[in-house]
Amino acid sequence: MYYGPGAGQKPTATSVVADIARIVRRLNDGTIGKAFNEYSRPVVLAKPEDVKANYYFSILAPDSKGQVLKLAELFNAEDISFKQILQDGKQEGKARVVIITHKINKAQLENITDALKGVAEFELLNTFKVLGD
Numbered sequence: 001m002y003y004g005p006g007a008g009q010k011p012t013a014t015s016v017v018a019d020i021a022r023i024v025r026r027l028n029d030g031t032i033g034k035a036f037n038e039y040s041r042p043v044v045l046a047k048p049e050d051v052k053a054n055y056y057f058s059i060l061a062p063d064s065k066g067q068v069l070k071l072a073e074l075f076n077a078e079d080i081s082f083k084q085i086l087q088d089g090k091q092e093g094k095a096r097v098v099i100i101t102h103k104i105n106k107a108q109l110e111n112i113t114d115a116l117k118g119v120a121e122f123e124l125l126n127t128f129k130v131l132g133d
Helices: 012-029 067-077 106-117
Strands: 052-062 082-091 094-101 123-130
Touching: 052 067, 052 106, 067 082, 067 094, 067 106, 106 123
Parallel strands: none
Antiparallel strands: 052 094, 052 123, 082 094
């Protein structure tokens, strides 16, 4: 039995050490018994088309006429509608366009991300899932 400062109150420290010693002995003997919960079921993952959320896109685009229209056409080709869109400031002939979409699925997200990366004049800065409403 342990006594003195740091030993715990009453038989607490002794009980912990005894429990650890018992667990080690059972592990060495191979007699640890059954698992508490043996229930299992197969893991079924959702299809990408079934997982839907709003998404935030930050895109660097040329600051010239018709660029937001080109973005709208790209998103429309994937059947994605805008909840909010904002064009922010100029920096060296570029503008940052922020788009928050209505709910889209993961397949649409992958398709639009690939489409944006495929257009040289647009630079996809960030994409985030929007939590909440």
